[in-house]
Amino acid sequence: MNCELCGKETSHTTTVSVENSEIEVCEECKAYGKEVFSADKVSSSKEKVLQRIKNKKRRKPSSSLDSESEKELAFDYSERIEGARIEQDLTQEELAKEINEKKSMIAKLEKSDMRPSENLRQKLEQTLDIELLEEIETTTTKKSEETGGLTIGDLIEEES
Numbered sequence: 001m002n003c004e005l006c007g008k009e010t011s012h013t014t015t016v017s018v019e020n021s022e023i024e025v026c027e028e029c030k031a032y033g034k035e036v037f038s039a040d041k042v043s044s045s046k047e048k049v050l051q052r053i054k055n056k057k058r059r060k061p062s063s064s065l066d067s068e069s070e071k072e073l074a075f076d077y078s079e080r081i082e083g084a085r086i087e088q089d090l091t092q093e094e095l096a097k098e099i100n101e102k103k104s105m106i107a108k109l110e111k112s113d114m115r116p117s118e119n120l121r122q123k124l125e126q127t128l129d130i131e132l133l134e135e136i137e138t139t140t141t142k143k144s145e146e147t148g149g150l151t152i153g154d155l156i157e158e159e160s
C-alpha cells in the first residue's frame with residue numbers, strides 16, 4: 001500500500017479527508033487531513049447535543065411559566081372591597097353582617113390596615129362579586145428584567 005499523499009510505502013493507511021476528497025494516507029500524513037470516520041462521529045454527536053439543547057430551550061419557558069405563576073392578594077385590595085361595597089349600596093355594617101364579621105374588620109380592610117385571611121377573602125369575593133387576587137408570573141417578571149425593554153405582552157405573544 002502506498003500513501004496517497006507522500007507516496008511512501010506503508011503497511012497501514014488511514015482514510016482521511018483533505019479538501020473534501022477522501023484519500024488513503026500513512027501515519028505521518030494523517031495529521032494533514034481529518035480522519036473521515038471519527039470526524040463523522042464527532043459532527044453527528046455534536047448535532048445530537050445541539051438538538052437536545054434546542055429542545056430543552058423550547059420546552060422550558062412554558063413549563064416554568066406554569067409552575068412559577070402564582071396568585072397574590074392584589075395591592076389595591078382595599079379599594080376593590082370599598083368600591084364593590086359602595087356599588088352594591090352596602091354600608092360597612094351591612095357588609096359585615098352579610099359575611100358574619102365585625103364592622104371594624106371591614107373598616108380595617110378598607111384602610112389597608114389588615115390583610116384578609118384566606119377564608120375572609122373568599123367570603124368577600126363571593127359577597128361582593130370581585131377578585132381580590134392577582135396573578136403574579138415570576139418567570140415573566142425575571143425575564144423582562146433580564147432582556148430589558150420587553151413588556152409582559154411581548155413575551156406572552158412570543159411564547160404562544
Ligand SMILES: [Zn+2]
Pocket residue numbers: 003004005006007008025026027028029
Ligand atoms: Zn504519507
